[in-house]
Amino acid sequence: MKKDSKWKATIGLEIHAELNTKTKMFCACKNDPDEKRPNINICPICLAHPGTLPVINKEAVKSILKIGLAIGGKLADFSEFDRKNYFYPDIPKGYQISQYKYPLVSGGELLGFKITRVHLEEDTARSSHDVGDFSLVDFNRSGVPLMELVTEPVFHSATEVSKFGIELQHLLQYLGVAKANMEKGEMRLEANVSVSEDEKLGTKVEVKNLNSFRSAERAVNYEIERQIELLEKGEKVIQETRGWDDKKQATFSQRSKEDSQDYRYFPDPDLPKLKLSEIHDLNESALRKELKETPKEKRERLKKDYDLKDSDIDFYISNVNLGDIFESAASFITSKKSFQTLSNFVVSDIASLGEEGFSIDGKRLASLISMFIENKVSSRGAKDIILKMTKSKKEPLAIAEESGLLQKSDEGELTKVAEKIISDNEAVVSEYKNGKISALQFLVGQGMKATSGSANPQVLRAIFEKLLN
Numbered sequence: 001m002k003k004d005s006k007w008k009a010t011i012g013l014e015i016h017a018e019l020n021t022k023t024k025m026f027c028a029c030k031n032d033p034d035e036k037r038p039n040i041n042i043c044p045i046c047l048a049h050p051g052t053l054p055v056i057n058k059e060a061v062k063s064i065l066k067i068g069l070a071i072g073g074k075l076a077d078f079s080e081f082d083r084k085n086y087f088y089p090d091i092p093k094g095y096q097i098s099q100y101k102y103p104l105v106s107g108g109e110l111l112g113f114k115i116t117r118v119h120l121e122e123d124t125a126r127s128s129h130d131v132g133d134f135s136l137v138d139f140n141r142s143g144v145p146l147m148e149l150v151t152e153p154v155f156h157s158a159t160e161v162s163k164f165g166i167e168l169q170h171l172l173q174y175l176g177v178a179k180a181n182m183e184k185g186e187m188r189l190e191a192n193v194s195v196s197e198d199e200k201l202g203t204k205v206e207v208k209n210l211n212s213f214r215s216a217e218r219a220v221n222y223e224i225e226r227q228i229e230l231l232e233k234g235e236k237v238i239q240e241t242r243g244w245d246d247k248k249q250a251t252f253s254q255r256s257k258e259d260s261q262d263y264r265y266f267p268d269p270d271l272p273k274l275k276l277s278e279i280h281d282l283n284e285s286a287l288r289k290e291l292k293e294t295p296k297e298k299r300e301r302l303k304k305d306y307d308l309k310d311s312d313i314d315f316y317i318s319n320v321n322l323g324d325i326f327e328s329a330a331s332f333i334t335s336k337k338s339f340q341t342l343s344n345f346v347v348s349d350i351a352s353l354g355e356e357g358f359s360i361d362g363k364r365l366a367s368l369i370s371m372f373i374e375n376k377v378s379s380r381g382a383k384d385i386i387l388k389m390t391k392s393k394k395e396p397l398a399i400a401e402e403s404g405l406l407q408k409s410d411e412g413e414l415t416k417v418a419e420k421i422i423s424d425n426e427a428v429v430s431e432y433k434n435g436k437i438s439a440l441q442f443l444v445g446q447g448m449k450a451t452s453g454s455a456n457p458q459v460l461r462a463i464f465e466k467l468l469n
């Protein structure tokens, strides 16, 4: 949307995430998203055979309540499951068990964006339509516990949408309740997009099939532009569901949108109503004890304890392994001033090694950083030592000695080197003496070359200055 546009876009999100419980939502079948063979983890309950009875998975309820606590939402005291009636081959019962009137969690916020509710439901089976003149249905996913989180219409740009999505993905992973891998469909985004000239909301269009944050951004931007174009031509936006075609980079009409009354929701008579505060270990204080650190808390802690750059902190929120290496090394470092130096090495040099870098332990890394700060190794040398540390268990000092990476600060030895360079480079020396300061850098460079990079450049520079002035 152009900056001076009179149009204002408003977006609300519905986000689904498969919970990583051991078993499915209402039966004892294994919940295994990595199972490649179709129809392995199935039973009469998740195949909807007549006469079977669902049983609520307590872990799944617990996971949703933990999410609720982490976003500062209100946990329900009373909750129940409803039947959402519709027909599709991937929903063998003819209805999906979901929550309508009494969600487990109401309200809350993430990054300041208001959340309406978080509820629990079951996933559908997976159908494949691109196999021939027929379709296939795999029921492994049928009945997998699914979180649905609905936000208020509080986003005004595609960037806000992806920022929120990424933060939620991290939150679910930090809490340990979902893997939320979007490529595998473990987390799925739907955006309700509307455009209007004033504060009133325009006609909502639901955009589905957003299976990466990048496609979510593109789809929302596309939809905003499409609606503005229609409105500027004096046409109406139709309330409908549109899919996102990643190949065409465009949304396309799927069907006109159902209202909630079309689903004829009613409480599932097969399941007990939940009085949550009365269920052992599902009350708030018990849940709080089990709650892990959230990305928000981690951000605040990294700022307070290490005073790192914000970009480094964001990096550690997304790259948990490298954050752990940083914190482990930091625990061996006493000088607060050294934390940022340590972090610079982690964010650039160790990160560039990929998974190999994960093998570097905090203690050895901390002693390398001390060597660097004490000028015993150059930054180039430290980089080389880091690489060698991934391949050996040796201490950084031993590696530096073996590889000749210890910086020479011995004035006597370096003076001899400098004297030779001065006599070999008379022209440059006279340039320097005539006021060309940059000539000194050339001489220092020659000195570094002559010592195969092992000289301490600061010490060498001082020696040249002393000899030439």
Ligand SMILES: [Zn+2]
Pocket (backbone or CB within 6 Å): 024, 027, 028, 029, 041, 042, 043, 044, 045, 046, 047, 143
């Ligand atoms: Zn089952």
